[in-house]
Amino acid sequence: xxxxxxxxxxxxxxxxxxxxxxxxxxxxxxxxxxxxxxxxxxxxxxxxxxxxxxxxxxxxxxxxxxxxxxxxxxxxxxxxxxxxxxxxxxxxxxxxxxxxxxxxxxxxxxxxxxxxxxxxxxxxxxxxxxxxxxxxxxxxxxxxxxxxxxxxxxxxxxxxxxxxxxxxxxxxxxxxxxxxxxxxxxxxx
Amino acid sequence: xxxxxxxxxxxxxxxxxxxxxxxxxxxxxxxxxxxxxxxxxxxxxxxxxxxxxxxxxxxxxxxxxxxxxxxxxxxxxxxxxxxxxxxxxxxxxxxxxxxxxxxxxxxxxxxxxxxxxxxxxxxxxxxxxxxxxxxxxxxxxxxxxxxxxxxxxxxxxxxxxxxxxxxxxxxxxxxxxxxxxxxxxxxxx
DNA sequence: TCGTACCTACCTATACATAGATAGAATCGC
DNA sequence: GCGATTCTATCTATGTATAGGTAGGTACGA
Numbered sequence: 001x002x003x004x005x006x007x008x009x010x011x012x013x014x015x016x017x018x019x020x021x022x023x024x025x026x027x028x029x030x031x032x033x034x035x036x037x038x039x040x041x042x043x044x045x046x047x048x049x050x051x052x053x054x055x056x057x058x059x060x061x062x063x064x065x066x067x068x069x070x071x072x073x074x075x076x077x078x079x080x081x082x083x084x085x086x087x088x089x090x091x092x093x094x095x096x097x098x099x100x101x102x103x104x105x106x107x108x109x110x111x112x113x114x115x116x117x118x119x120x121x122x123x124x125x126x127x128x129x130x131x132x133x134x135x136x137x138x139x140x141x142x143x144x145x146x147x148x149x150x151x152x153x154x155x156x157x158x159x160x161x162x163x164x165x166x167x168x169x170x171x172x173x174x175x176x177x178x179x180x181x182x183x184x185x186x187x188x189x
Numbered sequence: 190x191x192x193x194x195x196x197x198x199x200x201x202x203x204x205x206x207x208x209x210x211x212x213x214x215x216x217x218x219x220x221x222x223x224x225x226x227x228x229x230x231x232x233x234x235x236x237x238x239x240x241x242x243x244x245x246x247x248x249x250x251x252x253x254x255x256x257x258x259x260x261x262x263x264x265x266x267x268x269x270x271x272x273x274x275x276x277x278x279x280x281x282x283x284x285x286x287x288x289x290x291x292x293x294x295x296x297x298x299x300x301x302x303x304x305x306x307x308x309x310x311x312x313x314x315x316x317x318x319x320x321x322x323x324x325x326x327x328x329x330x331x332x333x334x335x336x337x338x339x340x341x342x343x344x345x346x347x348x349x350x351x352x353x354x355x356x357x358x359x360x361x362x363x364x365x366x367x368x369x370x371x372x373x374x375x376x377x378x
Numbered sequence: 379t380c381g382t383a384c385c386t387a388c389c390t391a392t393a394c395a396t397a398g399a400t401a402g403a404a405t406c407g408c
Numbered sequence: 409g410c411g412a413t414t415c416t417a418t419c420t421a422t423g424t425a426t427a428g429g430t431a432g433g434t435a436c437g438a
Contacts, residue, residue: 006417024214025299027393041418043395098295102351105358106287106295110214119358147373154355154366155348162291162351163343169294169308177343184336185370188377195383216427230384232429 007045007055009035015056019097023053023107050112053104057118060100064122068129078137079183082156085130086182089160090175098164105161127153134186143186152185196234196244198224204245208286212242212296239301242293246307249289253311257318267326268372271345274319275371278349279364287353294350316342323375332375341374 013034017026028039028049035042046052067088075081092099101122104111108119134149145152159178167174202223206215217228217238224231235241256277264270281288290311293300297308323338334341348367356363 002417021299022211022213022296024211025296028395029392037417038419039394040396040420044417047395049394102354103295105354106292107211107214108358109210116358123355123359145373147370148366151366151370151373154352154363155344155370158350158352158355158363158367159344159348160351161354162347162349165291165294165350165354166312166343166347169297169305170312174343174347177337177340178347181336181340181344181374184340184377185374188373191383217429218426226383227385228428229386229430233383236429238428 006035006037010042010045010052011056011059014052015060015100016097018053018056018103019092019100022103024110050115053111053115054118057100057104057115057122061118061122061125064125068125078133078140078142079186081133082130082137082186083179085133086156086160086175086179089164090179093164093167093173093175096168096171098168099161102161102164123157127157130156137186144188145186152182155185156182195224195226199231199234199241200245200248203241204249204289205286207242207245207292208281208289211292213299239304242300242304243307246289246293246304246311250307250311250314253314257314267322267329267331268375270322271319271326271375272368274322275345275349275364275368278353279368282353282356282362282364285357285360287357288350291350291353312346316346319345326375333377334375341371344374345371 010031013031014026017030017034028042032039032042042052046055068085071081071084075084089099101119104115104119105123108116111119130153131149134143134145134152137143138145138149159182160175163174163178199220202220203215206219206223217231221228221231231241235244257274260270260273264273278288290308293304293308294312297305300308319342320338323332323334323341326332327334327338348371349364352363352367
């Protein structure tokens with residue numbers, strides 16, 4: 001197997017494990033079994049577990065950027081953009097997973113600072129993007145929302161993260177309801 | 190020390206550790222150091238770690254019931270009740286902690302079924318209570334909210350759980366904004 | 379003197395990690 | 409173009425720390 005293939009499979013499997021079980025609840029053994037190599041071989045690519053966690057989060061952040069760019073390019077208005085953003089979370093919900101960032105945020109205190117920074121960056125970036133969409137949507141007369149954009153953005157981000165958490169525990173979707181209620185906020189004066 | 194004192198201190202410390210680090214990220218050693226006894230002594234009270242987790246969550250659920258009863262008794266209207274409910278989470282936020290239930294939900298897949306059931310019970314109970322408050326508030330003409338109560342309840346619960354997660358990672362309060370935005374939903378027609 | 383509340387000492391399993399080996403691919407000097 | 413060398417990707421074997429858990433002992437108050 002080439003380095004590239006193996007690292008991709010390692011990152012994929014690690015991300016899956018973190019989202020399903022949490023960073024502190026998976027071991028190199030679990031990961032090795034999933035990928036089909038020995039634990040020692042994982043250390044060849046990622047000397048320490050934190051290196052692996054860092055790489056997973058790094059890629060996740062890069063993918064967020066790609067996704068936001070794609071949404072900005074294709075969606076025809078701000079509401080459609082926000083809907084597409086929410087869809088990213090709803091797809092995660094369908095898999096019975098939570099957001100990688102939410103999972104790491106929940107283990108936040110036990111994470112090395114380098115990973116903490118990436119988690120914060122992910123949240124900050126998401127929030128800034130949502131705020132921009134709302135501000136722009138209000139300016140365009142698309143939303144009647146009269147409050148501060150930061151309020152609505154905090155509500156959306158929090159409820160998406162929390163919605164995944166709640167939905168997984170109860171094996172009952174939450175984000176459809178969350179989405180509906182959220183757009184009421186924006187549409188109401 | 191009496192059994193009662195020690196169990197209380199064990200439960201307090203365990204809850205703190207779960208809320209701050211997560212169930213899989215604390216050990217009997219950590220707990221023993223916090224309480225000032227030996228790890229073996231913890232086994233005297235809680236033979237297995239799952240017994241301890243179960244007991245912590247059990248108490249948390251009982252306390253929720255007490256809190257809801259107290260709120261129902263003292264708050265003068267539905268809006269005040271919801272505000273008091275949110276205050277429970279805002280107090281947690283102040284401590285830099287997340288909800289015990291949210292922490293366990295994040296480790297959900299690795300938890301024994303007996304604890305999973307308690308987590309689900311906590312969420313179900315909270316949701317049912319919030320739904321009842323909204324329905325009642327709408328009936329009393331206190332809220333203009335025209336949607337399904339389940340929508341707003343899902344939004345509130347999710348955003349409270351997620352808000353704690355997000356706030357802790359960024360050491361920047363989120364629930365005040367969440368609260369403001371949430372009441373816009375109820376107050377808008 | 380009996381049970382409660384703790385202790386010391388220990389066990390087994392597993393975690394992350396390192397050392398050193400090897401088969402095969404790639405590269406370099408001549 | 410070919411042998412020597414070096415690199416890649418993986419292995420086995422092992423180390424060290426820590427996890428949860430057990431066995432059996434002890435001090436002390438009712």
